[in-house]
Amino acid sequence: MGLKRGHRARPLEWLAEKTIFVVSLIAILMVFLIFIFIGKEALPVLLGRMNTSLNQKAIPVEQMDTLSPEALCEYLGLSKQQLASMDKETLKTLMELKLEARGEHSNNPDAAVNSTRWRYLLGPYQWSAYSKPEFIWQPVSEVPKYNLVPLIIGSLKVTLIALLFSVPLALGAAVYVSQLARPTVREWIKPVIELLAGIPSVVLGFFALIVLASFLQQTFGYDSRLNALCAGLALGVAVVPVVFSIAEDALTSVPRSYVQAALALGASQWKAAWQVVLPAALPGVFAAIALGFGRAIGETMIVLMASGNASIVSASLLDSTRTITATIAAELGEVVTGGAHYRILFLIGVLLFAVTFITNLSADIVMHRLKGRMEGKR
Amino acid sequence: MQTQAALAVEARNRPFRSRETDWYSVLGTGITGLATLLIVAILLVILANIIWNGAPYVSWRFITTGTATDMFDVRKAGIFPMIFGTTARVILMTILVIPAGVLTAIYLTEYARIHSPSTRIIRGAVNNLAGVPSIVFGLFGAGFFVQFIGQMMDSALGNTDNVWKQPALIWAAATLAVMTLPVVIVATEESLRAIPQGLREASLALGATKLETIVKIVLPQAVPGILTGGILAVSRAAGEVAPILFTGAAYYMADLPKSLHNQFMDLGYHTFILSTQSPNIEETRPLLYATVLVLLGLTFLLNIVAVFVRANMRKKMRMLQ
Numbered sequence: 001m002g003l004k005r006g007h008r009a010r011p012l013e014w015l016a017e018k019t020i021f022v023v024s025l026i027a028i029l030m031v032f033l034i035f036i037f038i039g040k041e042a043l044p045v046l047l048g049r050m051n052t053s054l055n056q057k058a059i060p061v062e063q064m065d066t067l068s069p070e071a072l073c074e075y076l077g078l079s080k081q082q083l084a085s086m087d088k089e090t091l092k093t094l095m096e097l098k099l100e101a102r103g104e105h106s107n108n109p110d111a112a113v114n115s116t117r118w119r120y121l122l123g124p125y126q127w128s129a130y131s132k133p134e135f136i137w138q139p140v141s142e143v144p145k146y147n148l149v150p151l152i153i154g155s156l157k158v159t160l161i162a163l164l165f166s167v168p169l170a171l172g173a174a175v176y177v178s179q180l181a182r183p184t185v186r187e188w189i190k191p192v193i194e195l196l197a198g199i200p201s202v203v204l205g206f207f208a209l210i211v212l213a214s215f216l217q218q219t220f221g222y223d224s225r226l227n228a229l230c231a232g233l234a235l236g237v238a239v240v241p242v243v244f245s246i247a248e249d250a251l252t253s254v255p256r257s258y259v260q261a262a263l264a265l266g267a268s269q270w271k272a273a274w275q276v277v278l279p280a281a282l283p284g285v286f287a288a289i290a291l292g293f294g295r296a297i298g299e300t301m302i303v304l305m306a307s308g309n310a311s312i313v314s315a316s317l318l319d320s321t322r323t324i325t326a327t328i329a330a331e332l333g334e335v336v337t338g339g340a341h342y343r344i345l346f347l348i349g350v351l352l353f354a355v356t357f358i359t360n361l362s363a364d365i366v367m368h369r370l371k372g373r374m375e376g377k378r
Numbered sequence: 379m380q381t382q383a384a385l386a387v388e389a390r391n392r393p394f395r396s397r398e399t400d401w402y403s404v405l406g407t408g409i410t411g412l413a414t415l416l417i418v419a420i421l422l423v424i425l426a427n428i429i430w431n432g433a434p435y436v437s438w439r440f441i442t443t444g445t446a447t448d449m450f451d452v453r454k455a456g457i458f459p460m461i462f463g464t465t466a467r468v469i470l471m472t473i474l475v476i477p478a479g480v481l482t483a484i485y486l487t488e489y490a491r492i493h494s495p496s497t498r499i500i501r502g503a504v505n506n507l508a509g510v511p512s513i514v515f516g517l518f519g520a521g522f523f524v525q526f527i528g529q530m531m532d533s534a535l536g537n538t539d540n541v542w543k544q545p546a547l548i549w550a551a552a553t554l555a556v557m558t559l560p561v562v563i564v565a566t567e568e569s570l571r572a573i574p575q576g577l578r579e580a581s582l583a584l585g586a587t588k589l590e591t592i593v594k595i596v597l598p599q600a601v602p603g604i605l606t607g608g609i610l611a612v613s614r615a616a617g618e619v620a621p622i623l624f625t626g627a628a629y630y631m632a633d634l635p636k637s638l639h640n641q642f643m644d645l646g647y648h649t650f651i652l653s654t655q656s657p658n659i660e661e662t663r664p665l666l667y668a669t670v671l672v673l674l675g676l677t678f679l680l681n682i683v684a685v686f687v688r689a690n691m692r693k694k695m696r697m698l699q
Contacts, residue, residue: 016589017489024485026478027563028503030556034510037521172413180407181414189414191685196421198681200617201512202646203670206653207424210663237424240417270403291509298511300620301646305653325513325620332520332624349517353510360509364502 038353041346045116052144052340053114061095110143116340121148137311137322139331139341146344148351150311154228154321155297158307161232161317162239162296167289169236170243174288177244178251179259179273190248197241205305208234213306220318226308228321234302243292250284250367251277253374283370287363294359298352300325324348425674432671435664441672449630450652450662457669462634463547463642464676467626468612470551470638471558476608478555479562486563487570488592508560512620519553519625520545541639548638550626557621558611565610565688569603570596572695602691606684613680617673619646645673 044050069083083091110128113120124133127145135149177189213230254277262272278285308320309330328345335342443456482500490497528543535541573596581591619627628641629651635642649669656662 010587013587013589020481020485020489023478024482024490024500027482027500027507027559030559031503031506033522034514034518037526038514038517041521169413169417172410173417176407176410176414180410189418192418192421194685195678195681196417198613198617198677199421199424200619200646200673200677202617202619202649203428203674204424206649206666206670207427209653210659210666211427237420240420244417268400268403270400270406274406294509294511298509298513300511300513300516301650305650325511328513328517329620329623332517337525346517346521349514353514356509356511356514357506360506361502363509364505 034353038346038349042343042350045340045343045347048117050116050340050343051114052116053112061092061099113143115144115146116344121146121344123147124149135313137327139344144341146340148348150313151322151324151327151348153313154307154311155323155325157228157317157321158232158235158303158323159293159296161229162235163289163292165233165236166239166292166296167243170240170288170292171247171285173240174244174247174251175273175278178248179277180269193241193244196237197245199238201238201299201301202305204234204238205302208302208306222318224308224318224320226306227319228307228317231303231307231321231323232317234306235296235299238299238302239292239296242295243288246288246291246367247281247285250281250288250370253284253371254280255374280374281370283366287366287370290359290363290366294356294363298325298356300329304329324352328352428667428671428674431664432667432669435668436671440668445630450656450658450665455665457645457648457672459631459634459643460645460648460669461672461676463627464616464645464673466635466642467547467551467554467622467644468616470548471554471615472608472612474552474555475558475562475611476604479559479607479611480566480604482559482563483566483570484592484596487567488588488596504560504563507556508564510557512557512618513623515553515557515621516623516625518556519549519621523549523552524625544639545624545626545628545641546639547626547635547642550622550642553621553625554615554618557618558615561611561614562604562607565607566600566604569600569606569691569695572603572692573599602687602694606688606691609680609684609687613677613684616680617646617677619644619650622647645669645676649673 039046086094113125115121119125124135125147126133127136127143130136135147136145137147137150138145173189173193177186181189208230209226212234213225216230216233217225258276258280259272262276263269267275303321303323304326307323307326309322309326310320311322311327312319328349331341332345335345440456441461442458444459445455445457449455482504486497486500490500524543524545528540528546528549531542532540577595577599578591581595582588586594622644626641627644627647631641631643649666652662652666652669653659656666
């Protein structure tokens, strides 16, 4: 009798293997679902289907019966289920309210603006009360203003400070720990940095808000207590472990023979580390910085608590700043599900996800190549 | 003759490297060493500040009572409901994430071929999931679990009002489970890879099937790794606030959550509330420090346990190989 294989020979084995395979697809499924479910909510804005203009056609109450249910839904901003659950009287009241609202806005010069269109989301616009075209994020006002530029600038500003602070520190430490320090030092430092990584971001945010902000203000004497500098430094503390651990990994993966060859030629430990190991591990170092960037731009609680949250467009690092993440965290709890504001918040969520997705993917590819090269040369 | 002997002596005494101090190297080593020291110093300053200001206010009463009268007053407020909420969501999360994470790791190490496209894609997805910002998980949890799955459950169970389609303990736990999936997968995989191939081959040679080998030989060896992954996931999730903002955390609740579809109070979210919503920050400060100390103590305890379990495991694996 020959050896039988496949699902007929051992149905249980076959079933177990397939089950395990299906479960292992969960990670892929989740990445897809994240993309679909965040994108789905933002889609009406992306396709230009939202309209926040207050000067839309007003429909007299008497014409309600002539409207199709779909048109009525759109006009009153209701979902199908909501429409079905309402009786005629309620609908009539809603129609009247809508008419009244239209009447009130007729003298507002900005009322005709549909602020969910791309030119208002990204370009400057001269609103009636302003003296020049400006980028304004003001989602809760009579005419909501959803310009994303202040938020993007805010995120980039805080991230830049965080990276300027953390990358030199983490890279220096990674070179020292992986190449220069004695093994006993190394065994102590790594758990310490893991502990630093273990501090919850809300605790770092608290520390920045209560301790660091006052300290910085007393030292430098600026006006706004909470600002991009304070949030950026606290964020840097959160980024240090990310950059350190990946850079340290990359530096350690450089074959020992490189260092030995350099030392045999008379180089000092430092020269071997700086001129031989670091250049060899450079792609890994870039990956570390990229992942640090992803961590910094996606961090929420620290910037929510320590950046001051004013959406100002300015180049100064000492101004109060509002980031993309903090905006989502602060505003999503108070918006109407399905409204324009809600969809815009999901849109900036998509933006954030796309940025970190690309960053992670490129870091992943770089690391993979580096690993392959180092293992090949060993 | 004499000069030759003198030269030989001099050559023997000459150090291998030049005697001149290489200031360039000293400077480089010094700067990188200082960077390391600075990181350690930052950690110590943060810890010392929190312990110094928080320790005097952590008492048995503070940990075991609720916020009956005034949640901003340190003499009356307690944080038991928050500890309970955080613990409950973390335990639920562990139940959800461990099976999925361990099975994925088993597939990647035991079944999949190393360079096959499916392995590459799964690993890429895991790495990407690890880098998704926590607030995006919050958005996802609100859009997928609360709105979509909650809606489905409500219509399946025939509820007329929203029972499941609202922020709840179970949705917060599920969101965190998605977030910590990579942590569990990576830790389990590491421990599975550390098991010598010879053990598997011996088991197969004795006639055990692949499944039997995995269940009876491989998995028992991997328990410390799974444990490490679980603990790291818990410590990561325990302090996260952004993913639960819209999926279950409540500003204030009079009672403890009784069911999976109730909201809950949370230690991290409470820290956020205390530091940003307090009417008088000077009076709230002691309470705030005490709460932060408890939260930090909880996550650090878990982290330190994970570090030790992993160090132990690595030592054992080295002996096996």
